[in-house]
Amino acid sequence: GPKVLQIPSHQIIDMGQMVTLNCDPVSNHLYFYWYKQILGQQMEFLVNFYNGKVMEKSKLFKDQFSVERPDGSYFTLKIQPTALEDSAVYFCASSFRRNQDTQYFGPGTRLLVL
Amino acid sequence: QQQVRQSSQSLTVWEGETAILNCSYENSAFDYFPWYQQFPGEGPALLIAIRSVSDKKEDGRFTIFFNKREKNLSLHIKDSQPGDSATYFCAATSSGQKLVFGQGTILKVYL
Numbered sequence: 001g002p003k004v005l006q007i008p009s010h011q012i013i014d015m016g017q018m019v020t021l022n023c024d025p026v027s028n029h030l031y032f033y034w035y036k037q038i039l040g041q042q043m044e045f046l047v048n049f050y051n052g053k054v055m056e057k058s059k060l061f062k063d064q065f066s067v068e069r070p071d072g073s074y075f076t077l078k079i080q081p082t083a084l085e086d087s088a089v090y091f092c093a094s095s096f097r098r099n100q101d102t103q104y105f106g107p108g109t110r111l112l113v114l
Numbered sequence: 115q116q117q118v119r120q121s122s123q124s125l126t127v128w129e130g131e132t133a134i135l136n137c138s139y140e141n142s143a144f145d146y147f148p149w150y151q152q153f154p155g156e157g158p159a160l161l162i163a164i165r166s167v168s169d170k171k172e173d174g175r176f177t178i179f180f181n182k183r184e185k186n187l188s189l190h191i192k193d194s195q196p197g198d199s200a201t202y203f204c205a206a207t208s209s210g211q212k213l214v215f216g217q218g219t220i221l222k223v224y225l
Contacts, residue, residue: 001159004157006157033212033213035213035215041217042203042215042216042217042218043158043203043213043215044215045212045213045214048211048212055211056211056212058212091157091158102148102160102163103148103160103213104160105150105157105158105159106157107155107156107157108156108157
């Protein structure tokens, strides 16, 4: 099936540093999402993005977070500065349409903030 | 509060049995309910989904039963196989955009 790629698979950084998580969505998809999953817990929605804009964000999407997809390249999630509670697995997803459409997930980036 | 709730954190069945995973939700506006299967170290993959206008959706060994009035649904996995051992997430959305996930049920299928 359609593949979403995420780079890197793992990242360890010191608290206060900046980190950028990269997502290569399915090629003809138009809607992009980030979700956060803390170990052993459910996945929680962070943000979705369409046509160069944030469509909706949750309360987990703090001011230190930003997303962009410059010129159709990677869809990125940037955290600056990072905090200890940002340690989690971050999943990128994409879909072609918005309504009742399948979201395809990447394998996740495991972020550890020390 | 938990908008989507899965009643069991874990479930164990023997090979060949039917595994039943239950899910309930609070928001009446939810109209699309996908189930995702996740193996350790991987992202969740769509298994099967149902729209709120239907009460049953079947795909091979996997069937969703949906009760709109009671706001609950269940995933039945017939003839369970050891390869079905994974974490299953019930999710819900209203008119697209974000998915709201349950906390997951870890299914173990023993030989």
